[in-house]
Amino acid sequence: MTASPNAETQRSAANSGNALSRAVGSPGGRAFLALVFVLILGAIFNGDGAFFKFGTHRDTLREASVYGILACGMTPIIISGGIDLSVGSVLALTAVCSAMMAIHWNWSGWLVAPLSLLVGAACGLASGLVTARLVVQPFIATLSMMVLARGLAKYASGGMKVSTAIANPDGTYRYVDVPPLFRMVDHRILGGNLSVVTVIFAVCVALAWLLMGKHCWGRYLYAIGGNEEATRFSGVPVVLVKTLAYVFCGMYAAVAGICEAAQEQQGDPEAGVGYELMAIAMVVIGGTSLMGGRGGIGLTLLGVLTIGYLDKILSINAVPEAGRLMLTGVIIVVAVLTQRRKRT
Amino acid sequence: MFGNFSLNRSNGRSTVPQVSKPAVSPISKSASRTTTADSQVWKPALQQILILIALAPAILFLTGCNKSNNTAQAPAAGSPQSAAAPAPSPGQQFVIGMSQCNLGEPWRVQMNADIKAAADKHPELKVIFKNAANDTLQQRAQVEEFVSAKVNLIIISPKEAQPLTEPVAEAIQAGIPVIVLDRKLLGTNYTCFIGADNKKIGKAAGEWIVKTLGGKGNVVELMGLQTSTPGQDRHSGFAEAIAGTDIKVIFSADMQWLEPNARQEMESALSRFDHIDLVYAHNDDGAHGAYLAAQAAGRDKQMKFVGIDALPQEGVAYVRQGILSATFQYPTGGAQAIDTALKVLHGEQVPKEITLGTRLFTKDNVDQGGEAVGN
Numbered sequence: 137m138t139a140s141p142n143a144e145t146q147r148s149a150a151n152s153g154n155a156l157s158r159a160v161g162s163p164g165g166r167a168f169l170a171l172v173f174v175l176i177l178g179a180i181f182n183g184d185g186a187f188f189k190f191g192t193h194r195d196t197l198r199e200a201s202v203y204g205i206l207a208c209g210m211t212p213i214i215i216s217g218g219i220d221l222s223v224g225s226v227l228a229l230t231a232v233c234s235a236m237m238a239i240h241w242n243w244s245g246w247l248v249a250p251l252s253l254l255v256g257a258a259c260g261l262a263s264g265l266v267t268a269r270l271v272v273q274p275f276i277a278t279l280s281m282m283v284l285a286r287g288l289a290k291y292a293s294g295g296m297k298v299s300t301a302i303a304n305p306d307g308t309y310r311y312v313d314v315p316p317l318f319r320m321v322d323h324r325i326l327g328g329n330l331s332v333v334t335v336i337f338a339v340c341v342a343l344a345w346l347l348m349g350k351h352c353w354g355r356y357l358y359a360i361g362g363n364e365e366a367t368r369f370s371g372v373p374v375v376l377v378k379t380l381a382y383v384f385c386g387m388y389a390a391v392a393g394i395c396e397a398a399q400e401q402q403g404d405p406e407a408g409v410g411y412e413l414m415a416i417a418m419v420v421i422g423g424t425s426l427m428g429g430r431g432g433i434g435l436t437l438l439g440v441l442t443i444g445y446l447d448k449i450l451s452i453n454a455v456p457e458a459g460r461l462m463l464t465g466v467i468i469v470v471a472v473l474t475q476r477r478k479r480t
Numbered sequence: 481m482f483g484n485f486s487l488n489r490s491n492g493r494s495t496v497p498q499v500s501k502p503a504v505s506p507i508s509k510s511a512s513r514t515t516t517a518d519s520q521v522w523k524p525a526l527q528q529i530l531i532l533i534a535l536a537p538a539i540l541f542l543t544g545c546n547k548s549n550n551t552a553q554a555p556a557a558g559s560p561q562s563a564a565a566p567a568p569s570p571g572q573q574f575v576i577g578m579s580q581c582n583l584g585e586p587w588r589v590q591m592n593a594d595i596k597a598a599a600d601k602h603p604e605l606k607v608i609f610k611n612a613a614n615d616t617l618q619q620r621a622q623v624e625e626f627v628s629a630k631v632n633l634i635i636i637s638p639k640e641a642q643p644l645t646e647p648v649a650e651a652i653q654a655g656i657p658v659i660v661l662d663r664k665l666l667g668t669n670y671t672c673f674i675g676a677d678n679k680k681i682g683k684a685a686g687e688w689i690v691k692t693l694g695g696k697g698n699v700v701e702l703m704g705l706q707t708s709t710p711g712q713d714r715h716s717g718f719a720e721a722i723a724g725t726d727i728k729v730i731f732s733a734d735m736q737w738l739e740p741n742a743r744q745e746m747e748s749a750l751s752r753f754d755h756i757d758l759v760y761a762h763n764d765d766g767a768h769g770a771y772l773a774a775q776a777a778g779r780d781k782q783m784k785f786v787g788i789d790a791l792p793q794e795g796v797a798y799v800r801q802g803i804l805s806a807t808f809q810y811p812t813g814g815a816q817a818i819d820t821a822l823k824v825l826h827g828e829q830v831p832k833e834i835t836l837g838t839r840l841f842t843k844d845n846v847d848q849g850g851e852a853v854g855n
Binding site: 183184186189191192195199202290294295296297299300301303309311322324328396399400401404406407447448451452454456457 | 583584585586589706731732733734736739740743744745747748750751752768769772776777778792793794797800801
């Protein structure tokens with residue numbers, strides 16, 4: 137209880153500071169500046185003009201989509217002051233499950249997609265209940281879910297990739313077509329100018345934005361992130377709200393899992409290693425505070441684009457791996473430092 | 481339901497201890513009864529118990545998972561955990577202990593499957609499979625367990641050289657022959673090393689590419705992790721083979737053996753270069769990712785894709801489906817390990833080192849099981 141009033145004063149101080157500062161000083165303005173900075177880098181180091189081709193931007197948006205969906209799912213949890221480390225593993229689990237249902241058992245996409253979402257939701261429900269109801273630190277609770285879901289993915293797939301080559305009992309292989317669900321997700325519309333994966337990402341952003349901005353669930357999450365105790369005493373069903381945030385994140389991880397499986401045309405139990413850190417970095421670089429209570433989906437979208445474009449620019453210039461990692465590290469730290477100035 | 485939960489929780493936070501808590505295990509109930517005055521006293525203890533309860537299934541499941549993995553690989557091996565000392569009666573039954581450094585990679589799953597398939601042909605062999613789950617110390621413990629269980633022979637595919645050299649030397653000292661698979665140990669204190677040469681494979685791939693392209697063309701190289709020896713060797717062997725020809729590597733990137741990364745790098749290469757003749761990827765996953773990128777760009781027919789590893793359900797399947805033009809096998813050595821083990825157990829001489837050759841799989845020879853090249 138003693139720490140909470142301090143957090144409250146800090147928060148109101150930050151708010152009044154924002155109200156006084158110009159539009160550029162707002163978190164959104166700063167996140168946008170970071171994106172513009174990266175785009176300018178791209179225009180300078182354009183890889184023999186590759187950066188100015190439309191296809192490059194279409195591919196960037198597609199490549200950033202899986203991370204972006206995870207980051208969108210993660211944002212409500214981080215705003216409520218929690219964290220979810222399990223998204224990469226849940227992605228692998230749903231990728232394996234959806235590949236098994238769609239490829240091996242030849243189930244319809246109308247059945248596969250909802251069932252995969254259910255798998256993700258179940259993982260989220262488990263970490264949510266352990267975190268909110270049993271009051272285990274979210275870091276620990278989702279860390280165990282990360283290990284558990286990875287194990288489940290390996291168990292379900294038998295340690296092998298679930299691909300269109302299916303082993304017969306006698307050791308030979310039979311081959312099946314890539315299922316329509318995967319074909320549809322890894323497809324392009326509007327004359328090949330927009331990936332379906334990007335559309336799915338956009339829908340995820342819009343849905344998350346509506347829920348966070350227009351629904352009382354979103355307001356409660358901000359309140360919990362700001363001061364959980366006070367929120368509880370004002371009659372908000374804190375356990376329900378927090379649990380739902382983890383269920384939401386689990387379902388988004390499942391969507392990302394289906395997209396990943398569709399793009400690889402197989403379910404890989406090793407997929408998604410390290411994706412949770414990428415998603416957290418995207419949320420944080422947008423300006424959402426890991427302490428909770430501040431941030432938003434719009435900021436996360438800017439963070440996703442910033443890191444997505446940074447990756448692409450390093451890739452078209454064929455920067456060696458070591459330089460890539462160093463540059464990414466430096467740019468993330470600079471961006472986060474820029475964000476932090478708003479507190480003073 | 482959730483409303484009730486939150487109600488209970490807020491009651492629990494008040495100074496009155498809340499004894500009747502639903503959905504909590506008997507342990508925590510008794511914990512709450514023993515403390516009387518303040519909920520804050522038992523709360524940390526309760527929390528710790530709950531953390532343990534939350535973690536327990538994960539831990540239990542993982543150990544259970546390893547077990548079931550092992551038995552799936554080796555139903556003949558019986559319970560892999562109870563490596564009881566067998567009666568070492570030569571001529572009747574031999575027990576072989578196999579320590580695999582990790583079963584996370586399909587290639588290593590295949591290695592165990594190869595060993596099992598080869599061992600199943602010899603009823604006198606019984607193989608106990610253990611999976612070190614990428615943990616060096618666990619693998620060390622497994623070797624020591626095999627020694628104290630007095631198995632007749634140990635096969636090890638070590639995670640790393642330095643920490644496992646000593647335990648293997650101790651097994652040799654205890655009179656148990658050790659066959660080392662895939663990765664080398666320091667020194668020569670083992671019975672036989674069986675492994676493939678990535679540099680030779682890279683060279684064979686390079687030579688095939690030179691021949692196929694007629695010594696001229698633009699190649700994209702998607703490299704495996706360049707801080708790993710296989711990645712470096714597959715690159716240097718290839719570079720050696722194309723040196724002096726008109727084959728140019730116009731774009732190369734480290735895709736770290738990962739398919740999504742390969743697809744992203746390939747998309748960059750496609751948007752940068754209008755003319756690409758061939759993609760050489762250091763593994764079949766990478767070649768498949770590159771194929772998907774080219775297919776999405778409508779350019780998959782303009783270029784060839786070459787990979788390495790040739791696992792039955794991956795690279796060989798891709799060749800059969802017409803996705804890859806060629807793949808070069810990185811053999812697991814499982815069958816050779818059992819052959820060598822039998823020789824050792826029957827007292828025959830075996831070479832200190834066996835280098836496995838590679839096999840080339842193309843559309844023309846895939847039904848005949850590929851052909852040996854570059855040896």
